[in-house]
Amino acid sequence: MSAVAAVRRSPPTEALLDHLRQLLGDRLSIAMAVREQHGRDESYHVTAPPDAVAFARSTEEVSQIVKACAAAGVPVIPFGTGTSLEGHVAALHGGICLDVSQMKEVLRVSTADLDCTVQAGVTRKQLNEHLRDTGLFFPIDPGADASLGGMAATRASGTNAVRYGTMRENVLGLTVVLADGRVIRTGGRARKSAAGYDLTRLFVGSEGTLGVITEVTLRLYGVPEAMAAAVCSFPTLAGAVDTTILTIQSGIPIARIELLDEVQMDAINRYSKLDYPLQPTLFCEFHGTEAGVAEQSEMVKAIAAEQGAADFQWATKPEDRSRLWAARHTAYYAAISLRPGAKGWATDVCVPISRLAECILETKKDIIASRLLAPIVGHVGDGNFHLAFIIDPNDADEIARAQALNERMVHRALAMGGTCTGEHGIGYGKMEFLTAEHGEAVSVMRMLKRALDPDNIMNPGKIVSV
């Protein structure tokens, strides 16, 4: 299902595998089931299994594995939870998958500084569980229970980004193993610094192509005094999107504002046994003081009412809020289950907020014309939305129609000053769009890749070809 030709290099020698076995014991696996599982993410992209999977437990082990692979010229593909969506972990050129999921230690939490340092394999849910009694939380929430190393590597964001930012804004520093096995720290714990090039931001979003992230220092936030969530249905898609646009333009510090179209609401109702109206819907959440939350929600209610919305259905109890966001987070799986045997293909774009209504409505027209099943969901407060094509992976015509629609949507977003991906990343699925978006700047990305990974062993074939 992809046009990328996997040009395999020579596979790892027995000498390299023996060396890694000495280092890792049975934490080096060449079992086909393990390799297959590590060669695919949650997308439609074809599986490309690595030659072996190395399960590291420390920065030092990662360094040794990378050094051995570098000496042998064998690719290294970092792997967290495998929840990426653009083929990020596919071993297109073979090589060693470096699985960090056993690096699960929360190394340090400072309640006084609202920050923490974790190993790369700690997931966001594990971190929030760890923080439960501290009064702090980590807000970035891409839906999947991804590893924080993987979230940093893909510049993840999700439902809370409209208020709290993305991984770009919330990573204070990283420990990174470079392509030659050297270990660096990219930043300290100060909230800001003007000391040299911003290596932290260079590695955030580099998708494992410049080095392996082994530790992450993160900003944390106090759990708000008050939180309230609400669901609100609209007679039209335009009404829901315009409510979002006006909310953002008014500067209301809403914590979450999520759009689900009527197809997605149908999927959620069936999957999570709910009975929301089959209409375009916003899921909202407000964080702040009691007074602040009341003020914000009144403002948004007034905007929504002007756009023809039904009343807010409130979820103020923690368990009701959890149920609501669980429904939102299973949207992708709910969509896939609409059509037994089908596979999901998720894609996303992000545009300036003033163009969001136009971008979504034109895309919706395209979906209807295409006769494809493709629910729309979106972190619309950021101008970011997703399509999930629910397709038969063996139907070439369906796939061609989905590709054509995706291409039209991306080029529409770019023409509006937007980006070809708000949060899923490039992997190998969107490399052609990266060039369409950045033009000559892609050559600078290539210069950076060549400088930091001259032998092209770090997750080769992703983001830029060299």
Added chain:
Amino acid sequence: MSAVAAVRRSPPTEALLDHLRQLLGDRLSIAMAVREQHGRDESYHVTAPPDAVAFARSTEEVSQIVKACAAAGVPVIPFGTGTSLEGHVAALHGGICLDVSQMKEVLRVSTADLDCTVQAGVTRKQLNEHLRDTGLFFPIDPGADASLGGMAATRASGTNAVRYGTMRENVLGLTVVLADGRVIRTGGRARKSAAGYDLTRLFVGSEGTLGVITEVTLRLYGVPEAMAAAVCSFPTLAGAVDTTILTIQSGIPIARIELLDEVQMDAINRYSKLDYPLQPTLFCEFHGTEAGVAEQSEMVKAIAAEQGAADFQWATKPEDRSRLWAARHTAYYAAISLRPGAKGWATDVCVPISRLAECILETKKDIIASRLLAPIVGHVGDGNFHLAFIIDPNDADEIARAQALNERMVHRALAMGGTCTGEHGIGYGKMEFLTAEHGEAVSVMRMLKRALDPDNIMNPGKIVSV
């Protein structure tokens, strides 16, 4: 006054100067007064005049100037308003100063998207003047009326950063002329993107060493419904700092919280003809809805009272707020005027907020022991504070004592997990501290510099030596 030896390269040939004259006419200057003015910033660092100053008016002109200099192997030093503080604009190796101050066009403002694009020479005050009737403002405020290109290049921040972030968070994209004269755009106008390496953040803070920033796309903010500022004196420095720490730890979204010690307050009183108590003082500002501002300020008042503060002196009228912040912004000049004939040497560090009291109090002890005049001011909400040594530039002993004190302060901040500069940058004044802070990571910075500027013509001798 600096240990850096200026290894001059061969000066520009007459052929190069003729070429630039053909391009720019009388916008190429070799007058000594112009060169001198462009070879120094607002710091104590020695002046190193460039061989000529080229005043560009467009990205295209910048590209042609850089191409000509690249062909001749002549350094290019970008220059905005010359308000940097670590020798950033000194032409250590000679070369052409590329002055962008005539690039003063606001190219685009979108009130619907809360963003704008400006040429690099537009200053922050000019932009805010331009925005006056739109209901929007640009909050980043380093004090000086710096150019926005220069602010991006140095990752500037200032008084509002505690709420609105620094240039790192507020630049959406840049137009950059590379070291070979090619022009790239580093980002579009989407609020977030996962499309490739974060070139925007790579150039933000690169101090002209990787390319010349010619256009800047910035986030804007709605002017808050309500704003209130207050001045509050404390019997002890510890009380003022602890009030700051508790405010930040409580998650109160204060817009500005500035510390001035009693020496600085004395300077401000004399310079701005005010009569604040001669005590450690916080200048605070609150932004939000009427109710939000009232709530925030009550919370901070309560915290301050527990730390022994006197009552808040409110400045709610716009002219009173302007007067208060004008006094804050002239703090550096006020400090210099405490001692006729003296020069100022400003330095800054930034630490995790939990260590701020310790870091400031130990530094204050050092100042007293040193017998130097060195007021403390700080954007303390970020954990960032400044010393301004008010010294006799001809007194070697004073200078040595200031250097020793600065070095102790920086190493103290680093030991606390902080940074050697929160916002002033590295220039050539803090290169040794960059290595102390980042260790092996500096070699990665050097790899990036070599990759993007292999002939080392972009502002050579700053940030990293190659």
